[in-house]
Amino acid sequence: MTSDLGQTPSQTVGPFFGYALPFAGGPQLVAPSRADAVVLHGVVLDGDGLPVPDALLELWQADADGALVQRAGSRARELGRFTGFGRSAVDVDGHYEFATVLPGAVAPSTTGWALITVFARGLLHHLFTRAYFLDADAALPADPLLDRVDPARRETLIARADGPGSYRFDIRLQGEGETVFLEYADRA
Amino acid sequence: MSTSTGQDHGAVAGPALESQATIDAEVASIHERYAGRRANHPPRDFAPYRSSALRHPTHELVTLFPEEIERTSPAFGHVDVDPYESDLTIQHTGEPLGERMTVTGRVLDGDGRPVRNQLIEIWQANAGGRYIHKRDQHPAPLDPNFTGVGRALTGDDGSYRFTTVKPGPYPWKNHRNAWRPAHIHFSLFGQAFTQRLVTQMYFPGDPLFALDPIYQSITDPRARERLVAAYDHDETVPEFSMGYRWDIVLTGSTATWMEDEHDDE
Numbered sequence: 001m002t003s004d005l006g007q008t009p010s011q012t013v014g015p016f017f018g019y020a021l022p023f024a025g026g027p028q029l030v031a032p033s034r035a036d037a038v039v040l041h042g043v044v045l046d047g048d049g050l051p052v053p054d055a056l057l058e059l060w061q062a063d064a065d066g067a068l069v070q071r072a073g074s075r076a077r078e079l080g081r082f083t084g085f086g087r088s089a090v091d092v093d094g095h096y097e098f099a100t101v102l103p104g105a106v107a108p109s110t111t112g113w114a115l116i117t118v119f120a121r122g123l124l125h126h127l128f129t130r131a132y133f134l135d136a137d138a139a140l141p142a143d144p145l146l147d148r149v150d151p152a153r154r155e156t157l158i159a160r161a162d163g164p165g166s167y168r169f170d171i172r173l174q175g176e177g178e179t180v181f182l183e184y185a186d187r188a
Numbered sequence: 189m190s191t192s193t194g195q196d197h198g199a200v201a202g203p204a205l206e207s208q209a210t211i212d213a214e215v216a217s218i219h220e221r222y223a224g225r226r227a228n229h230p231p232r233d234f235a236p237y238r239s240s241a242l243r244h245p246t247h248e249l250v251t252l253f254p255e256e257i258e259r260t261s262p263a264f265g266h267v268d269v270d271p272y273e274s275d276l277t278i279q280h281t282g283e284p285l286g287e288r289m290t291v292t293g294r295v296l297d298g299d300g301r302p303v304r305n306q307l308i309e310i311w312q313a314n315a316g317g318r319y320i321h322k323r324d325q326h327p328a329p330l331d332p333n334f335t336g337v338g339r340a341l342t343g344d345d346g347s348y349r350f351t352t353v354k355p356g357p358y359p360w361k362n363h364r365n366a367w368r369p370a371h372i373h374f375s376l377f378g379q380a381f382t383q384r385l386v387t388q389m390y391f392p393g394d395p396l397f398a399l400d401p402i403y404q405s406i407t408d409p410r411a412r413e414r415l416v417a418a419y420d421h422d423e424t425v426p427e428f429s430m431g432y433r434w435d436i437v438l439t440g441s442t443a444t445w446m447e448d449e450h451d452d453e
């Protein structure tokens with residue numbers, strides 16, 4: 001039976017979101033000068049391996065203790081509150097950079113990860129992925145999602161340390177090294 | 189110079205763009221392939237929208253049950269949004285040109301429960317079809333009294349209301365003589381991040397619907413219609429503005445196909 005309450009369909013964010021969605025301090029979940037601040041950065045690439053210059057990323061994560069913060073203030077960075085939410089448009093080279101804290105593990109995961117949502121011109125429906133934060137040489141942890149993903153593609157979900165307090169997470173929308181993207185099922 | 193003969197207005201020489209008829213035929217063929225199947229969201233691989241070609245994943249998405257992070261959503265409040273931000277006609281010293289309108293409705297979950305105190309962001313072209321964006325090349329006038337950005341928090345009943353002017357249609361370069369139907373971009377948060385939605389609201393009876401590969405990327409006609417606001421005379425304010433009503437439903441399920449009696453694959 002058709003319900004009157006059908007899901008409202010998605011449409012692309014288009015090319016002209018840049019004056020509407022980014023906001024002051026959006027990529028800084030914490031002040032970059034904070035002792036425990038880390039950088040999460042990378043590029044968004046298309047199926048030809050070229051940078052996507054008109055993508056927008058959102059970050060949603062727990063705090064360092066693995067707690068999800070449920071309080072207002074994400075758009076009011078002057079208050080200095082960590083809320084776990086960040087938003088960053090990429091630059092002309094497809095590059096983005098967040099300042100955040102290493103998320104603590106939230107069960108059933110045994111390592112901290114952040115939810116990343118990708119919007120772009122040309123993308124009719126946003127994409128979800130996860131960034132698991134790992135040291136440069138750390139082995140993959142046991143994790144319900146990582147255990148299920150094709151081993152050849154698992155590394156696309158890993159934000160690897162590429163320097164002190166810095167983690168690299170590139171997003172490939174299509175083609176070689178395509179990022180693992182997620183969709184969610186309802187529990188019946 | 190031509191004026192209304194449908195020729196390119198001041199177009200510079202470039203690669204030949206395909207015709208509207210080519211795009212229409214591609215759209216019709218995809219719709220035929222999906223006929224009778226219920227789908228809420230557009231397929232990300234939708235060739236008539238040319239920019240999608242290199243920007244859609246080719247692997248199947250990995251389906252999972254959401255964990256706590258994905259079942260929660262950031263909170264927003266009055267520290268984040270000023271009530272005046274819902275009126276796009278008072279952001280400058282003068283009144284913007286165009287047809288003043290209000291758009292109102294409710295944000296609901298799939299069970300009809302209101303999505304309370306959540307952030308709605310909108311952006312749009314002005315009445316002439318021009319965005320305040322440096323990459324918008326449409327030679328229509330900017331309006332010094334219109335930016336085209338608004339924000340609001342939903343009320344306890346999930347309701348929202350914006351005052352703005354009706355945006356104009358605008359040309360783009362997907363194919364030759366391509367025009368977007370008038371629309372307002374909407375960004376919505378639900379109670380779970382899985383309900384996150386960015387979409388576009390359209391106006392009833394737009395003759396450009398059939399010609400627009402972005403609108404037509406939604407293959408199920410019942411789903412397409414959910415993006416069209418209703419003219420609501422009760423929301424029209426005497427001597428002041430036109431009223432439109434548009435409800436938004438965030439179910440959070442991103443499964444591409446719902447069970448359907450016609451699904452024979």
Ligand SMILES: [Fe+2]
Binds near residue numbers: 373
């Ligand atoms: Fe637009």
